[in-house]
Amino acid sequence: MAVAFDELRQRADARWQDLTAGPKAWIRVGGGVSGEAAGCDAVIEAFEKAIADTGAEAFVTRVGMLGLCYAEPLVDIAMPGGPRVYYANVEPDQVAKILDSHVVRGQPDKSLAFACSARPDGNGIDGITPLKDLPDIAAQTRIVTRNFGRIDPTDLLQYIANGGYAGLDKALESMSPDQVLEEVKDSGLRGRGGAAFPTGLKWSFLSGSSAPVKYILCNAEEGDPGAFNDKAILESDPHTLLEGLILAGYATGATKGFIFIRQGHNEPINLSRKAVTDAYEVGLLGEHILGSEFSYDAEVVLTGDSYVAGEETALMEAIEGKRAQPRYRPPFPAQAGLWQKPSNINNVKSLAFVPQIIARGSEWFKSIGTEKSTGTALVCLSGNIQRPGLYEVPMGLTIRQVLEDVGGGAPNGKTIKVIQTGGPLGGVLGEEAFDVEIDFDAMSAAGAILGAGGIIVGDEDVSVVDLTRALIAFNQFEACGKCFPCRLGTTHMLETLDRVCMNRANANDFELMERIGNSMKVGSLCGHGQLGYNPILSAVKYFKDEFDASIQDHAGAVGHFPDGSMITPTRTRP
Amino acid sequence: MATAAPDSGDEIRDRIRNVLQGQKQDTVTVLSSLLNVQDELHYLPDEAIEETAAFVKSTINEVWSVASFYTNFRFTPPGDHTLEVCWGPSCHVMGAQKILKSVQEELGISREGETEDGKVTLEYNTCLGACAQAPVIAVDHIHMGRITPQHATSIARELQSR
Ligand SMILES: Cc1cc2nc3c(=O)[nH]c(=O)nc-3n(C[C@H](O)[C@H](O)[C@H](O)COP(=O)(O)O)c2cc1C
Ligand code: FES
Numbered sequence: 001m002a003v004a005f006d007e008l009r010q011r012a013d014a015r016w017q018d019l020t021a022g023p024k025a026w027i028r029v030g031g032g033v034s035g036e037a038a039g040c041d042a043v044i045e046a047f048e049k050a051i052a053d054t055g056a057e058a059f060v061t062r063v064g065m066l067g068l069c070y071a072e073p074l075v076d077i078a079m080p081g082g083p084r085v086y087y088a089n090v091e092p093d094q095v096a097k098i099l100d101s102h103v104v105r106g107q108p109d110k111s112l113a114f115a116c117s118a119r120p121d122g123n124g125i126d127g128i129t130p131l132k133d134l135p136d137i138a139a140q141t142r143i144v145t146r147n148f149g150r151i152d153p154t155d156l157l158q159y160i161a162n163g164g165y166a167g168l169d170k171a172l173e174s175m176s177p178d179q180v181l182e183e184v185k186d187s188g189l190r191g192r193g194g195a196a197f198p199t200g201l202k203w204s205f206l207s208g209s210s211a212p213v214k215y216i217l218c219n220a221e222e223g224d225p226g227a228f229n230d231k232a233i234l235e236s237d238p239h240t241l242l243e244g245l246i247l248a249g250y251a252t253g254a255t256k257g258f259i260f261i262r263q264g265h266n267e268p269i270n271l272s273r274k275a276v277t278d279a280y281e282v283g284l285l286g287e288h289i290l291g292s293e294f295s296y297d298a299e300v301v302l303t304g305d306s307y308v309a310g311e312e313t314a315l316m317e318a319i320e321g322k323r324a325q326p327r328y329r330p331p332f333p334a335q336a337g338l339w340q341k342p343s344n345i346n347n348v349k350s351l352a353f354v355p356q357i358i359a360r361g362s363e364w365f366k367s368i369g370t371e372k373s374t375g376t377a378l379v380c381l382s383g384n385i386q387r388p389g390l391y392e393v394p395m396g397l398t399i400r401q402v403l404e405d406v407g408g409g410a411p412n413g414k415t416i417k418v419i420q421t422g423g424p425l426g427g428v429l430g431e432e433a434f435d436v437e438i439d440f441d442a443m444s445a446a447g448a449i450l451g452a453g454g455i456i457v458g459d460e461d462v463s464v465v466d467l468t469r470a471l472i473a474f475n476q477f478e479a480c481g482k483c484f485p486c487r488l489g490t491t492h493m494l495e496t497l498d499r500v501c502m503n504r505a506n507a508n509d510f511e512l513m514e515r516i517g518n519s520m521k522v523g524s525l526c527g528h529g530q531l532g533y534n535p536i537l538s539a540v541k542y543f544k545d546e547f548d549a550s551i552q553d554h555a556g557a558v559g560h561f562p563d564g565s566m567i568t569p570t571r572t573r574p
Numbered sequence: 575m576a577t578a579a580p581d582s583g584d585e586i587r588d589r590i591r592n593v594l595q596g597q598k599q600d601t602v603t604v605l606s607s608l609l610n611v612q613d614e615l616h617y618l619p620d621e622a623i624e625e626t627a628a629f630v631k632s633t634i635n636e637v638w639s640v641a642s643f644y645t646n647f648r649f650t651p652p653g654d655h656t657l658e659v660c661w662g663p664s665c666h667v668m669g670a671q672k673i674l675k676s677v678q679e680e681l682g683i684s685r686e687g688e689t690e691d692g693k694v695t696l697e698y699n700t701c702l703g704a705c706a707q708a709p710v711i712a713v714d715h716i717h718m719g720r721i722t723p724q725h726a727t728s729i730a731r732e733l734q735s736r
Contacts, residue, residue, distance in 0.1 A: 037704035037719030069706030225662030225701035258601075263609050263646060264715070265703060299600050302609055304644025307700070321603020321630075323643040380705065382664035388706035420663055454705070458667045470666045474700060480643075560671075567674045568661060569645075569698045570685060 005169045005290050008160055008282060016161035021081045025058040025103045028084075030074040030149055032065040032235035033267055034228065038072035039092075046095035047075075053096075056103045064236020066149030068136060069389040071114060074149070077102050083124055086131065088114035136387055136406045141368055141376050144352045145392045148236040153271050156278040159239040165284060167358035168243050171250055172292040175358075180251040181207055184354060187362035188374035193219055193310075193347030194423070194451045194527070196373075196440040199354075205334035206252040206344040214254040215343040217319070218245050218351055220261045220268065221303065221310035224423030225474065226454030229378040230348035232390050234261070234268035238275035242298065244351030246284065247358060249296040252344060256297040260315055263302045273300045307424075307478035311526045312345040314480065325482040326526035347452070349378055369395030373439040377453055381407045384414065384459035393438065400434040403457065414459040418543070420467065422451030424474045425531035428464060430542030447538040464543040465550060465559040466566065469497045471535040473568040479528065486529025489520040493533065500550040501559040501566065507551055510540065586621050589614060594629040604630050604640045608647060617648045653688045653695040655733045657681075658712040659726070661698050664705035669723070673709050674698070676723040680730040694733045 019026055029035070029044050040062070047060045058077075066074055071088035075098070078084045085108045087098055094112065101109040108116070108125060115131040116124045124130045131137055142148070151158035159165070171180050185200030206214055218241065222230040233241050245257040259276075261269050276298050279285040287295045301319050303309045309324035316338045318324040337343025353375060357365045369375045373395040379402055382388045386408030393402060403409065403416055410416045419429050427448025429436075436446045443450045458467060476490040493516050499505045517533025524530045540547050549558045593614045594607055607626045612618055618641055627637045641647045659677055661670045681689050681696055688695050702710045707719025713729060 033702070033704045033717055034706050034719070037702075037707040037710055037717035039718075072707070222703075223701075225660075226664045226705050228703050228705055231703055266715075301599070301601050302606065304605060304609060305646040305700075306644050318605060319601065319603075321601075321605040321607075321640065323640055325643075382705040382708055383667040388708075390706070424663070454664075456664050456667060456705075462667055467663060467666065470661070470663055474662075477700070567671060567678070567698070569700075 004283060005165065008157075008165075012157040012160035015155070015157040019158070020078065023057060023080060025056075025080065026078045027058050027060045027103075028063045028076050028078075028149065029060060030065050030072055031062040031267070032232060033265070034065050034069045034232075035062075035072050035074070036267075038069070040073040042092045043073045043075065043090050043095060046092040047099065050096045050099045054099065054104060056099055058099065058103045061152045063149050063151065064153050065232055065390060067140075067145060067232075067390040067392070068134075068387070070387045074114075076117075076149075077108075079103070079106065084117040084131075085113050085125065085128060086115045086117075087112050136389065136391060136408070139397070139401070139406045140392050141394045142392050143356050143368075143376055144233060144240060144349060144378060145236070145390070146356075147240065148232070151237065153236055153238055154274055156239060156275070156282065159237065163359065164239055164355070165243055167355035168246055168250075168284070169290060171247060171358050172290055172294060177207065177251050177253060180247060180358060183358060183362050184251065187357045187365040188372070189350065189353055189357065189365070190373065190440060191347055192349035192378070192452060193345075194425075194449070196450070199346060199350050202334075202344060202346070203248065203252050205332070206254065206342055209334065209342040211342050212255070213341045214252065215338050215341055216245055216248045216252065216254045216257040217312075217315060217338060217343055217345045218257060218259045218348060219310060219312070219315060219345055220259055220272075220348045221315065222348070222452070223262070223307040223310045223478075224426075224452050224454050226382055226420065226456040227380050227423060227452040229380055229390055229453055231265060231268045233348050233352050234272045238268075238272045239279070240355060241272070241348050241352045242275050242279055242284075244354040245298060246279075246289070246296055247354045248344070248346065248351055250294055254296070254344070256299070258319060258338070259298065259300045260319060261300060261302055262309070263304055269300065269302065276300060306480065307474075308480040308526065308528050311528060314526070315345060316343065323480070325480045328525070349452075370437065370439045372441055377438050377450060379406075379438070380454045381457065382454070383457035384410045384416065384462065385457040386411050395437070395439050397438050398435050399429070399438060399455075402438060402455065403434065407457070410457065410459040414461070416457055417460045418458040418462060418464050418467065420456040420458070420471070420535075421454065422449035423454060424471045424478075425449075425527060425534055426451050427534050427538035428468060428471075428542065429538065432542065447534075447541055463559045464539050464546050465497075465501055466561060468535050468539040469494070469501050469559070469566060470568070472497050472532075473566075475528070475532045475535075477569050483523070483525040483529060485520045485523035486525070486532060489516045489524075489529060490532055492516050493536070497536070498564060500547060502562050502564050503550050503559075505547075505550045509551075510547065583621060586615070586619060587625060590622050590625045591629070594625060602630070604632055604637055605644070608637070608641055612647060617651050619649070654693050655714055655736060656695045656697060656712075657730060657733060658697045658699045658702065658715075660700075660702040660708070660710045662701035662705065664701075665709040668708040670709045672723045673711065673721055673726045676727045677730045680727045681734070689734065691734070693736075694730070
């Protein structure tokens with residue numbers, strides 16, 4: 001059995017040797033949807049043309065994202081056996097010059113270089129900043145993102161050459177399913193999809209069932225605006241998720257795993273489909289995986305546009321092809337889930353941690369992060385921030401450290417006034433909360449949640465009233481329509497907030513919203529309604545003055561749309 | 575049973591049936607069928623609802639209930655080009671409202687939908703997934719980030735003349 005994997009590993013090592021120490025220079029360009037939005041495809045085209053024109057000894061790969069989205073289009077070039085030199089914000093018309101100097105003449109273009117990696121001997125290149133000294137790299141502990149921007153996400157062998165599937169091989173060789181489960185429990189891993197539920201404990205509900213058909217559902221819906229780490233995993237290193245999905249199946253005795261993605265996100269969809277196909281081809285999926293007694297299938301399934309489809313029971317409805325509306329519980333998914341079979345739902349990130357936990361052990365994982373929030377957080381910084389991007393930082397850093405050291409603060413000499421975390425059911429935090437640690441419990445206590453890891457930053461010019469309205473407009477638009485408190489409550493709340501934005505609020509409008517919010521909390525069927533008031537609750541807590549100003553006859557004009565002209569969608573679900 | 579339809583209706587039914595029967599994935603459902611048909615036709619005509627109901631042995635009501643739930647489904651043909659503008663919170667903070675305004679003005683429409691000449695479809699998106707490059711738009715499903723209102727206006731203008 002291990003023979004098959006050893007053979008794979010040998011092929012993988014040979015491939016990696018070819019790529020890094022072969023006769024040609026390796027040019028990697030950061031892709032993914034972020035790279036695309038920054039214009040990476042024109043840069044790739046320019047490199048391909050320049051190589052064809054000059055006959056330079058080089059080849060180009062569209063890799064995933066390194067995470068430094070502000071530096072995109074981001075290119076790195078490694079001469080055979082040499083360090084990687086990074087070029088940031090590359091324009092297509094700079095490509096010929098970079099190629100000529102770096103590849104043809106062997107002189108990295110120091111005037112354009114952004115950073116460089118170290119050679120095996122630890123030395124980089126004089127005059128170019130070592131990548132590891134960049135503040136946003138230095139602050140990171142890259143577990144899930146360790147291969148991001150490094151390997152071709154379409155190439156299974158490159159994943160294996162970098163330690164991929166070693167965790168699965170170890171588990172199948174030397175660990176019982178219960179031992180794998182115990183290892184994950186011991187690691188303290190908590191779900192990264194929102195609720196921060198302990199992953200090992202959740203798995204034990206499924207492993208306890210002796211049903212012949214059981215499912216692992218990987219939630220890659222990623223509906224939270226401002227969070228893009230799940231898609232980034234699928235775009236940059238899809239096998240790290242797939243290996244976690246297979247390990248979850250092994251630990252719980254499940255028979256099939258599903259990866260659930262929203263239609264239209266073509267890059268993550270295509271790359272995860274390719275990962276599944278390639279895994280079947282070499283025996284990492286299907287009957288007798290790597291020659292063991294364990295058999296397991298996987299499939300990528302698509303959903304239509306619906307935020308609530310990311311809720312665990314609505315997700316099962318969507319896979320069954322129905323309206324993505326939550327189910328009543330009990331029965332719980334582990335009793336009767338997808339097609340009434342016992343099922344377990346995990347977020348992409350939660351599963352993507354598992355291969356490393358198994359390969360390196362729970363003690364190692366627990367040594368990172370805080371006592372109750374072990375490991376790392378994949379933080380997505382966007383908005384008014386110098387360095388927007390995806391950063392994997394140890395739990396326990398303060399919000400301020402993430403905003404200042406990693407993100408570089410607000411651009412244009414402004415100050416950060418507000419952040420929005422945990423998606424549209426999360427919270428709005430002000431400066432007083434910036435010393436709170438990135439930790440599930442500390443952030444909940446502050447009135448927000450870490451959730452999926454999105455942190456949207458607003459500077460002093462951002463109107464919190466407007467931002468809150470945009471979040472509530474989202475919650476109203478996305479209400480699935482099934483339960484009354486959420487369907488009506490979100491609409492009523494939006495109407496009330498509209499008065500606030502138009503400086504026509506009545507003094508008791510805040511009490512009204514609180515009453516609506518409380519009814520939604522106790523009366524709604526799922527988290528969408530139960531948590532839907534959170535943005536207002538937290539925003540009013542930290543920015544009371546701004547809301548008070550909107551009460552009739554007060555100062556007014558805290559929002560930028562006092563005429564009610566903010567543009568938000570008009571469709572509602574019938 | 576469908577009554578005799580004009581030629582174009584037959585043709586569309588053939589295309590729909592081909593898509594429905596050609597679904598390669600293991601899990602074939604009402605939703606997977608509708609997603610695949612819309613990929614092919616770019617909208618769901620009545621025939622798509624009827625054929626899907628027949629194919630999955632469901633009812634027209636049942637299929638409509640699914641089609642009307644997911645906001646990506648549309649029931650009239652889209653314009654020749656699609657311009658999506660993100661209004662998610664990252665893009666909001668970075669000026670999405672100004673992008674939306676300038677695009678609306680250039681296209682001469684004040685909501686989602688098609689321009690009068692049917693050339694361009696304007697869609698609002700809750701998050702295009704490239705939040706770190708905000709504000710983000712997508713032109714015929716290709717993402718473009720760090721957009722300014724001026725840039726958005728010129729893209730909208732260019733799409734109308736393409
Ligand atoms: C309205 C709503 C939307 C949700 N959307 C997502 C989502 O897009 N992705 C996700 O992983 N979890 C989402 N969740 C949380 C899931 O219900 C579930 O808790 C999670 O996927 C479990 O994975 P975890 O234990 O690994 O965190 C959502 C919950 C609600 C109430
Ligand atoms: S919020 Fe606009 S791309 Fe995510």
